[in-house]
Amino acid sequence: MTTTAPIPLTILTGFLGAGKTTLLNRLLRDPALADTVVLVNEFGEIGLDHLLIEAVSGDMVLLASGCLCCTVRGDLVAALEDLIARRDEGRVAPFRRAVIETTGLADPAPVLQAVMSHPYLATRYAIDGVVTAVDAVNGDATLDMHAEAVKQVAVADRLALTKTDLATDPAALAALKARLRRLAPGARILDVAKGEATAEALLDAGPFDASAKIPDVARWLNEEAYRDAAGHEGHHHAPAGEGQDAHDVNRHDEHIRAFSFATDRPVSMAALDMFLTLLPSAHGAKILRMKGIVKTVESPDRPIVVHGVQHVLHPPVMLPAWPDADRRTRLVFITRDLPEDFVRKMWDAFAGTPRIDEPDAQALMHNPLAIPRGDG
Structure with a gap:
């Protein structure tokens, strides 16, 4: 088995026309991305002709920047394995x-899953964050019309806001930024036109800091941001005065929730394992991302880092x-149609937190599929 440190892997996504290819072209000129492998869905979509110096084999080309680019026309897992070999x-x-x-219509979750679920790739690559490009001019309408765009934003660690120099309505731009913060409260919003979306700002976004081999808690486990976005009810309605209709469910992404919770009480390894097994098994399709750091009874001075997708x-x-x-212990969840209260109660049931009623705890432990009435 290899002892080589895992290679940081960043997912760059964004809806059609969001400008992610232009952003990638710009990033590839940065020395920080030297010795980087870039995988794109269709090689013809990216204008790298001026960077090419030679063809390698099949669908792979070597770039002047030192990057290697290959098309992902078939199996992503096979491409990643081949690169490692x-x-x-x-x-x-x-x-x-x-x-x-990814392609503009892609759900980024399967890409994350492809690495995280593969017993070999999970040891050779470490997910280093999701960067999502958002069009400042058309982003709000895109989020209204396309569920894929909403998921691309919700799972992001970084939001690269493109075309702000073309946005002529300051109020609309402010409303879009507010909406993005509600959808992805833990993500940094970086203005591409202002030069904020540099390699340094976009990379090393978590869940792991590859250089130090520890999670960058300050960047990807921002409890206060999730709490502020959720509000008292855990919903994502716009604050008054943003010029949006609070009853327009599609516009306000009511199905997507981002929340976090923290506790001083340590949990046993056995209980943690049961929680991490049963919650994804019962409701995995609704868990867009789960990440956190956990204090255990057995090793309170050595926390456990957890990260899941569906x-x-x-x-x-x-x-x-x-x-x-x-x-x-700090846990962050980004879910679709899975209420915060249910997840909290399930955690309390396995962690033995006193505030949950014993009948509720027993019911959830025996039937994790049963979301209580009134919880969404």
């Missing part, structure tokens, strides 16, 4: 980072120490 055998340079650009859980990692002064 070429790297290990010395047939390509020992790249230090990988970027996957039915797939990345192998939990035990850290040598807490990465910051906050030594609480």
Whole structure:
């Protein structure tokens, strides 16, 4: 088994016309992306002619920047495995980072799953975050009309706002930013036209800081941001004065919820394992992302990092120490049609938190599929 440190893997997504290919072209000129492998869905969609220096084999080309680009026309897993084999055998340079650009209509969750669920790839690649490009001019209408666009934003660690220089209505731009913050409260919004979307700002977004091998809690586990976005009811209605209709469910992305909770009470490894097994098994399709850091009874000074997408859980990692002064369990969820109260009650049931009623705890432990009435 290899002992090589896993390669950071960034997912670059965004709806059709959002400008992600232009953003990628710009990033590839940054020295920070030297020795990077880039996988794109259709090679012809990306204008890299001026960067090409030679064809490698099949669908792969070597770029002047030192990047290697290959098309993902078939199996993503096979492409990622092939790249690792070429790297290990010395047939390509020992790249230090990988970027996957999805198609504009793609749900990024299966791409994340492809890496996280594969027993070999999960040891060779580490998900380094999701970057989503959003069109400042057409983004609001796109979110209204396309569920894929909503999911692309909701799972993002970074939001690259493109074409702000073409946005002529400041109020509309402000409303779009507010909507993005409600959908992805833990994500940083970076203005591409202002030069904010640099490689340094977009990369190393989590869930792991590859250089230090610890989670970057300050960047990807922002409890306060999720709490502020959820409000008292856990919904994503626009605040008064934003010029939006609070009763327009589609416009306000009512199905998508982002929330977090924290507790000082440690949980046993057995209870954590049961929670991480049963919740995705019963409701995995509704869990767009789950991430967190957990204090256990057995090793309170060595927290467990967890990260999941839908039915797939990345192998939990035990850290040598807490990465910051906050030594609480902190869990973040981005869900679709799965209420916060249900997830909290399920956690309390397995963690043994006193505030949950014993009958509720027993019911949830025996039947995790049963979402209580009134919870969404």
